[in-house]
Amino acid sequence: MTSTLFLVQVLNGLQLGVLLFLIAAGLTLVFGVMDFINLAHGVQYMLGAYLAVAFYGAVGNFLIALLLALVAALAFGLLLDFLVFRHLYERDHLDQVIATFGVILFLNHAVRVVWGAAPLTLPVPDFFSGSVALTDGQLYPVWRLVIIASGLAIAAALYALVNFTRIGMLVRAGATNARMVSALGVNIKRLFMIVFGFGTMLAGFAGIMIAPIISVEPGMGDNILILALVVIVIGGIGSIRGAFVAALLIGLVDTLGRSFSIDILRLMMGPSPARMAGPAIASMLIYVLMAIVLYLRPAGLFPAKGRLR
Amino acid sequence: MLRLERLRKSFGSLVVTDDVTLDVAPGEMHAIIGPNGAGKTTLIDQVSGLTAPDDGSILFAGADITALPPQARALRGLARSFQITSILPAFTVLENVALAVQARAGSSLRFFGRAAAETALNAPAMAALEQAGIAERAQARAGELSHGEKRALELAIALAMKPTLLLLDEPMAGIGREETERLVELLLRLKGQLTMILVEHDMAAVFALADRISVLIRGRLLVTGTPADVRADPQVVTAYLGEQME
Amino acid sequence: MTGAALTAARPSRPFRPAREAALPASIFLLFALLPLLAALTARQYLLDIGARMMIFAIAALALDLLVGYGGLISFGHAAFIGLGAYAVGILSAHGIGDALIALPVAVAVAMLFASLTGIVCLRTRGVYFIMITLAFGQMAYFIASSLAPYGGDNGLTVAARNTIAGWPLLKSDRAFYYFAFVCLLATYLFCRALVASRFGRVLRGAKDNAVRMATIGFTVRRFQHVAYVLAGGLGGLSGFLLANSTEFVSPAYMSWQQSGELIVMVILGGVGTLDGAIIGSVAYLLAEEWLSGLVENWKVIFGSALVLVVLFARGGLIGLAGRFARWFSHA
Numbered sequence: 001m002t003s004t005l006f007l008v009q010v011l012n013g014l015q016l017g018v019l020l021f022l023i024a025a026g027l028t029l030v031f032g033v034m035d036f037i038n039l040a041h042g043v044q045y046m047l048g049a050y051l052a053v054a055f056y057g058a059v060g061n062f063l064i065a066l067l068l069a070l071v072a073a074l075a076f077g078l079l080l081d082f083l084v085f086r087h088l089y090e091r092d093h094l095d096q097v098i099a100t101f102g103v104i105l106f107l108n109h110a111v112r113v114v115w116g117a118a119p120l121t122l123p124v125p126d127f128f129s130g131s132v133a134l135t136d137g138q139l140y141p142v143w144r145l146v147i148i149a150s151g152l153a154i155a156a157a158l159y160a161l162v163n164f165t166r167i168g169m170l171v172r173a174g175a176t177n178a179r180m181v182s183a184l185g186v187n188i189k190r191l192f193m194i195v196f197g198f199g200t201m202l203a204g205f206a207g208i209m210i211a212p213i214i215s216v217e218p219g220m221g222d223n224i225l226i227l228a229l230v231v232i233v234i235g236g237i238g239s240i241r242g243a244f245v246a247a248l249l250i251g252l253v254d255t256l257g258r259s260f261s262i263d264i265l266r267l268m269m270g271p272s273p274a275r276m277a278g279p280a281i282a283s284m285l286i287y288v289l290m291a292i293v294l295y296l297r298p299a300g301l302f303p304a305k306g307r308l309r
Numbered sequence: 310m311l312r313l314e315r316l317r318k319s320f321g322s323l324v325v326t327d328d329v330t331l332d333v334a335p336g337e338m339h340a341i342i343g344p345n346g347a348g349k350t351t352l353i354d355q356v357s358g359l360t361a362p363d364d365g366s367i368l369f370a371g372a373d374i375t376a377l378p379p380q381a382r383a384l385r386g387l388a389r390s391f392q393i394t395s396i397l398p399a400f401t402v403l404e405n406v407a408l409a410v411q412a413r414a415g416s417s418l419r420f421f422g423r424a425a426a427e428t429a430l431n432a433p434a435m436a437a438l439e440q441a442g443i444a445e446r447a448q449a450r451a452g453e454l455s456h457g458e459k460r461a462l463e464l465a466i467a468l469a470m471k472p473t474l475l476l477l478d479e480p481m482a483g484i485g486r487e488e489t490e491r492l493v494e495l496l497l498r499l500k501g502q503l504t505m506i507l508v509e510h511d512m513a514a515v516f517a518l519a520d521r522i523s524v525l526i527r528g529r530l531l532v533t534g535t536p537a538d539v540r541a542d543p544q545v546v547t548a549y550l551g552e553q554m555e
Numbered sequence: 556m557t558g559a560a561l562t563a564a565r566p567s568r569p570f571r572p573a574r575e576a577a578l579p580a581s582i583f584l585l586f587a588l589l590p591l592l593a594a595l596t597a598r599q600y601l602l603d604i605g606a607r608m609m610i611f612a613i614a615a616l617a618l619d620l621l622v623g624y625g626g627l628i629s630f631g632h633a634a635f636i637g638l639g640a641y642a643v644g645i646l647s648a649h650g651i652g653d654a655l656i657a658l659p660v661a662v663a664v665a666m667l668f669a670s671l672t673g674i675v676c677l678r679t680r681g682v683y684f685i686m687i688t689l690a691f692g693q694m695a696y697f698i699a700s701s702l703a704p705y706g707g708d709n710g711l712t713v714a715a716r717n718t719i720a721g722w723p724l725l726k727s728d729r730a731f732y733y734f735a736f737v738c739l740l741a742t743y744l745f746c747r748a749l750v751a752s753r754f755g756r757v758l759r760g761a762k763d764n765a766v767r768m769a770t771i772g773f774t775v776r777r778f779q780h781v782a783y784v785l786a787g788g789l790g791g792l793s794g795f796l797l798a799n800s801t802e803f804v805s806p807a808y809m810s811w812q813q814s815g816e817l818i819v820m821v822i823l824g825g826v827g828t829l830d831g832a833i834i835g836s837v838a839y840l841l842a843e844e845w846l847s848g849l850v851e852n853w854k855v856i857f858g859s860a861l862v863l864v865v866l867f868a869r870g871g872l873i874g875l876a877g878r879f880a881r882w883f884s885h886a
Contacts, residue, residue, distance in 0.1 A: 037682055087866055093682060094628050098822050099865040101815045106858030113852050226693050226811065229686045237682060276703060283697035287690055291675045294687060298678045357770060383772035395770075397763040408760055412772035417753045418781065420745075424753040470771065 004138040009259045010252065015144050017251025018151025022206035023224060024231040024243040025158060026199020032238020033174040033195050036085065037093050039100035042225030043107045044200050048073045048207025049216045050111060053120045062125035066208050073204030074197055081196055089192070104222070112218045119215030147209050154202070155244050162240050171195060176238070227254075230286055234293045236300030245301060250286050257285040310335040310504040311356070311474055316365035318351060318528075325351045326362065327528035333474075338500050340507045340515045343525035349508045350392055352525065353478050356506075357389040358382045369474065384413065388472035390463040392479045392508075398452030402443065402462055405451050406434035409469040434469055441465035442491055457484040464495070475505045481514055493517055516540075578830050579743065582837075586736055590729050602728045603800070604844060608837050609732075609739045610796045615820045615832035616746050617789035622818065623827030624750055625782050626762030628685050631672075631692025632817050635665040635787045637809025639794020641699060644711045644804035648704075654717035654725070654795075661795035662788045668695065669787025673780050692814050699806040710805030717799055725799060735796050739833075742789055746829055749785070758782050819861060825873030834872055 027041050051072045055065035084103060088096045123129075124143045131139035162168035170191055174181045182188040207221075214220070231250055235242025262278035269277075293301060311333040318326035325348040333339045341349055354360040356367060358379035366375045374382055397405050407430040411417055414430060424430065438444040441461045446454065451462060460480055467475055477496075481489050493514050499505065500518070509515050515522065516536050523533040524545050532542050539545055586609060593601040614636050621627045639661035646657050672691045679687055705711050716725040725731045749755045760768045761775045768775050798804050807813065816839065824835025846853035868875050 031682060035682075037685065084862055084866075091865075093685060094622065094818075094822070094826070095865050097628065097630065097685060097815075098819060099862050101819070102858045102861030102865065104858070105854045105861065109852045109854040109858065113855060222811075226689065230690050233683060233686050233690070279701035279703075280698050283701050284694055287694035290687065290690055291672075294679060294683070295675050298683065300683075359766065359770070378774070379766075379769045380772050380774050383770055389770055395764060395767045397760055397767060399763045400760070404756070408756060408768070409771045411753060411756070417757050417773070417778070419753040420755075421748045421752055423751045424756045425751065427753075466767075466771065 004135055005259075007134055008138060008140060009256055011140060011144065011148070013252035013255035014148050014248065015151075015251070016255055017248035018148050018155075019206050019210060020224070020227055020231050020251055021155060021244050021247035022151055022202045023228040024235070024247050025155075025240055026196075026202045027228055028232040028235065028237055028239060028243045029171065029195050030199050031232065033171060034089055034192050036089055037096045037100065038085065039097060039225065040080070040103040040107070041199070041203055041228070042221030043104055044073060044077055044203035044221070045207040045224060046111065046216075046218070046221035047076060047107070048204030049122075049211040049220065050115060050120070050207075051076075051204070052208040052211050053122050053216055054115075056122055062123075069208050070201055070204055073207075074201050077200030077204070078193070078197060081193070085196070108218045108222075117218060119217040121215060122211040124212040141213075143212055147213075150209065154205075158240055159244075167191075167194065227286070230290050232300075234290055234300055236303040239300070239302040242300055242302035250289070253289060254282075254286050258282040261285075310337070310370060311506070312368040313352075313356070314366045314368070316352070316355060316362050316367070318348075318355060318360065318362050325528045326355065329365070329525075329528070329530050331523060331530060331533065333504060333506060335473075335504055336501050337520045338496070338505045338507065338518050340509060340519035340522045341525055342509065342512075342515060342522060346527075347525045348528040349525055350478055353389065353476050353506070353508060357387060357476055380412075383470060386471070386473035387476070388467040388470040388474070389476040390460075390467050390478060390480055392482065394456070394459045394463055396451050396459060396462050396466065398450070400451055401447065402438065402449050402451050402454070402465075403431060403434055403447040405462055406437050406465050406469045407431055409437075409466045410434050413470065434465075437465045437469035440468055440495065442495070457488045460484055461488075461492075464492070473503055475499075475503055477505060477507045477509075479508055479510065481509060481511045489514065579833070582830070582833055583736075583740060583743075586739070590732055599728065602732050604840065606728075606732050606735045606796075606800050608840050609735045610793050610800060611817070611820065611840065612833040612836040613739055613742045613796070614790050614793035614817055615824075615836045616742055616829060617786040617793070618817050619821045619826060619829055619832040620746055620749065620758075620782060620789075621786045622821055623829075623831075624755065624762065625758045625779060627677075627779060627783065628818070629676075629688045629783075629786070630685050630811065630814050630818065631688035631690070631695075632786070632790060633809045633811070633813035634692040634695035635669060635790025636794040636797060636813070637695060637699060637804075637806065638665045638668055639791035640798035640804040640808050641705070641711075641794075642791070643717065643795055643798035644713050645705055647713045647715075647717075648711065652715060652717055653721065654719045657717050658792070658795050661798075662791040665791025665794065666784050666788040669784045669790075670780070673783040673787075677776050677779050677783065689811055689814070692809060692811055696806050696809045696811070699809060706805070708806060710803060710807070713798055713802045713804065716802060717795075731799065735800070738792060738796060742792070743829065743833070750829065754778065754781070823864065823871050825871035828873050831871055831873045838872060 023041065023045055027038065030036050030038050030041070048069060051069035052065050055068040055072070056062060059065055059068070080103065084099060088099055128142045128146050131141050132145065134140050162171060170181060170186055174188070174191060174195075181191070227250065231246045232243055234250070235244070235246030258279070261282040262274050265274035265278050265281070311331075313329055313331040316326050316329040317324070329352065341352070343349055351360060355362045358374075358377060358381075362375065366373055368374070369382070369385065369387060374385070397408070400408070404425060407425075410430045410433045411424070435444060435447065438447055441464045443458055443461045443465065446458060451459070454462060460483075464480060481492060484492070489511065496505070496507070496518055507515065507518060519536055521534060522536055522539045524531045524539060532539055532545050534542070586605065589605045590602060593599060593605075614632065618629065618632045621629050642661035642664045643657045646652070646660060651657065676684055676687050676691065700708050716723070716731065719725065725734055750759070757768065757773055757778045761773070761778065765775050794808065797808065820835040820839045821832050822835065823838055824833065825831030842857065846857060850856065864871075870877070
C-alpha cells in the first residue's frame with residue numbers, strides 16, 4: 001500500500017461521496033420538506049445518464065447534451081410528479097413505498113424497451129479527457145477530478161442557497177414544520193414543486209456526469225439509491241449539511257474499505273482468510289457505520305432541528 | 310406524594326417551565342390554573358415522562374423518577390389523561406380499558422389465548438367504565454364515540470390503572486354542562502382515595518373540587534394556596550383571574 | 556382516508572368463527588386439492604408453482620404481522636428468507652443434509668439476525684425505520700454475494716433436498732408440497748392466535764397509539780422486538796423451504812427488490828388481514844407467471860399496475876372484494 005495508491009483511493013472516495021451527495025441532497029429535502037419517501041429518485045439518476053447518451057448521439061457535443069439532458073430530466077421528473085407523486089404526498093409511507101417501487105419497476109424496464117438491455121457508453125468530453133499526474137508518475141483521470149470539483153461547487157452553491165436566500169429559508173422552515181409554513185401563507189405547493197424539481201435536476205446531473213465513466217444500463221440507479229438512503233439516514237433527514245458530511249464519509253469509508261480491507265485484515269490474520277473475509281467485511285462497513293450512528297443518534301447526525309414528525 | 314424541585318424546561322430560547330417547585334400531599338386534589346400558553350401541559354408532560362426536563366427533579370412517593378420512562382412511571386401508579394384525547398380508536402371501548410388492566414396484570418408475552426375474552430381483564434375494565442359512566446358503550450368502537458364519551462373513556466383508562474396519582478389535563482375541555490357536572494361528581498367521589506392534579510380552565514369546577522390551587526403564568530409558579538387564598542391574592546387577580554371575574 | 560387510517564379503522568369485531576373461517580378454509584382446501592389437479596392434468600409444474608406460492612405466503616404472513624398489525628414497515632424482510640436458505644445451502648456444502656439440523660439452524664440464524672438488527676432498527680421510527688431495514692437487508696445481500704466459497708454472486712446449488720432423520724421423505728415433489736402445506740397451515744394458525752393474544756393486542760395497540768400504550772405501562776419497544784424476531788424466524792422457515800424447493804440458493808433471494816415484492820404481496824391481498832397475505836402471494840405469483848409468458852417486458856405493465864393499485868384500490872384484493880360484494884348487494 002503506497003501513499004500514492006492511498007491518494008488515488010481517497011480521490012475515488014471523494015468522487016463517490018460527491019456523487020452520493022448530489023443524489024442525497026434532493027432526496028433528503030423531499031423527505032424533509034414533503035415527508036415523501038421517493039424510492040424512485042434513483043431512477044432520475046439513471047434517466048439523466050440515458051438522456052445524456054441519447055442527446056449526445058443526436059448533437060455530438062457533450063456540453064449541449066448535458067444542458068438538454070438536464071432540461072429533459074427536469075421535465076420528466078415534473079411529469080412523474082404530476083402523474084404519480086403528487087397524489088402520494090398525503091398518503092402514508094406504506095403507500096408511498098409501494099407506489100414508488102412500482103415506478104422503479106416500470107421505468108427500469110421501460111428503459112430496457114426503449115434503449116435495449118445492453119450497457120451504453122458516453123465518451124468523456126475532449127477537453128477533460130486524459131489524465132493528470134499526481135505525485136511520482138501516478139496518473140489520475142481528469143474527468144474524475146471534474147466530477148469532484150463540480151460536486152463541491154454545487155454543494156457550496158446549495159449551502160449558500162439554503163442558508164442565505166429567502167427560498168432557502170422557506171425550505172429549511174418547511175423541513176422543520178411544513179404545516180406551519182403553509183399556515184403562514186406560503187404557497188406550499190409551489191415550494192414543493194421547486195424542491196422536487198431541484199432534487200430531480202441534481203440527481204439527473206449526477207447521472208450525466210457519471211455516464212462517461214461507468215456503463216449506462218437499466219437498474220443502475222438501484223444500488224446507488226440504497227447508498228443515498230444510508231447517507232440521509234446517517235446525515236439526518238432534511239439536512240443538507242448532514243447529507244454532505246455523510247455522503248463524503250460513506251464515499252470514503254466504502255472506497256477505502258473495499259480497497260484496503262484485505263490488506264488491513266492481513267495484519268490480523270493469514271492471507272487466505274483475509275482474502276475471503278475482506279470483501280465481505282468491506283461490504284458490511286457502511287451498514288455497520290450506519291447502525292452505530294443510529295444507535296447513538298436515532299435521528300441522524302444533523303437532524304433538522306425540532307422536527308415534529 | 311409528588312414533589313417537583315426546581316423544574317426547568319426550555320424550547321430553544323422560550324422558557325416554558327421556569328424553576329417550578331411544588332409539593333402535592335397524598336390524597337390532595339391540587340389544581341393548576343393559568344392562561345393559555347402558561348406551560349401547564351408541558352409541566353404535566355414532564356411529570357408523566359413524555360418530556361424530559363432540562364433541570365430539576367421529580368419525586369414520586371419519595372422516589373426520584375426524573376429519569377424513568379413513561380411506562381415505568383405508569384407501573385408505579387402514575388396515570389394521566391390527555392388534553393387532546395388519546396385513545397385507541399381502532400379498538401372497542403372495553404378493549405381500550407382492558408389493555409390498561411392488562412399492563413399491570415403481569416405477563417403480556419402470551420402468544421396464545423384470546424385476550425379479548427379474558428374475564429380477568431374485562432371485569433375490572435367494566436368496573437372502570439361504570440365509574441366513568443360509559444359502561445353501556447363498552448362494545449362500541451372507540452373511534453366512533455362522541456367527544457364527551459371519549460373524554461370519559463380517557464378517564465376510565467386512567468382509573469383502570471389503579472393509580473395513586475392521577476394527572477388530569479383539561480378533562481372538561483369541550484364537553485357539555487351535564488357531562489361536566491357528572492365529571493365533577495365523579496371526581497368528588499374519588500377525592501381522598503387518590504392524589505389528583507387537575508389542570509383546568511373551568512373555574513367553577515376548579516373551585517368546587519380543589520383543596521389547593523397553583524397558578525402558573527409563563528412557566529412560573531406564581532402562587533400556591535387554598536382556593537380562598539388564591540382568589541384573594543392581588544397578583545393572581547391582576548394577572549389572570551381578573552379577566553375571568555368580569 | 557390513508558392506508559394507515561384504513562388498516563387502523565378495521566374494527567375489533569365480535570368473534571364470529573364460522574364466517575371468519577370461511578375464507579381461509581377455502582384457501583387451504585384449494586391448496587390441498589392442487590396436487591390432485593396436477594395429477595389429473597398431468598401438469599407436474601403446478602406442484603412447483605403451488606409450493607412456491609405457499610413458501611412466499613409464509614414469508615408474507617410474517618411480514619403482515621409486522622406491517623399490518625405492528626405498523627412496522629420492514630423493507631428488509633427478504634434477508635430472513637435468504638438467511639434461512641443459505642443456512643440450508645452452507646450446511647449442505649459441508650455434508651450436513653438433514654432437516655432436523657437444517658431447519659432449526661435456518662430459523663435460528665434468521666432470528667439472530669432479526670434480534671441484532673432489531674435492536675438498532677427499533678430505535679427509529681417512520682421513514683428511518685423503513686430505510687434502516689432496507690439497508691440491513693442490503694447488508695445481508697452483499698455479505699452473501701461476497702461469500703466466494705459458497706458461490707458468491709452466482710449462488711450455490713444444494714446437493715439434494717433435506718432428509719428427515721435420514722429418510723429422503725422430501726424427495727418427491729408431492730411429498731414436499733404437503734410438507735410445505737403443513738408449514739403454511741401451522742404458520743397461519745400461529746399468526747391468527749398471536750394476533751388475538753395478549754401479546755398481539757399490545758402490538759396492535761402500539762400501532763394505533765404508541766404514546767398511549769407507553770403511558771398505560773407498556774414498554775412498546777420490547778414487544779416490537781419480539782414481534783420482529785418472530786417474523787424473522789418465520790422468514791427463515793420460508794427460506795429453508797425455498798432452498799429445498801429449488802435446490803439452489805442465491806443472493807437474489809435477499810435483494811431489496813425481493814423485499815419490495817414481499818410488501819407488494821401483503822398490500823395486494825389486503826394488509827392487516829393475514830388472509831390477504833396468502834391471497835396476495837398467490838395473486839402476485841400467478842400474475843408473474845401469466846404476464847411473463849405474455850410479454851417480455853411484463854414488469855412495465857406490472858409496475859404501472861402497482862402504482863394504480865396503490866392510488867385507487869385501497870385495501871387490496873380483499874378490500875376490492877368487499878366493496879364489490881357491497882355494491883353487488885345494493886344493485
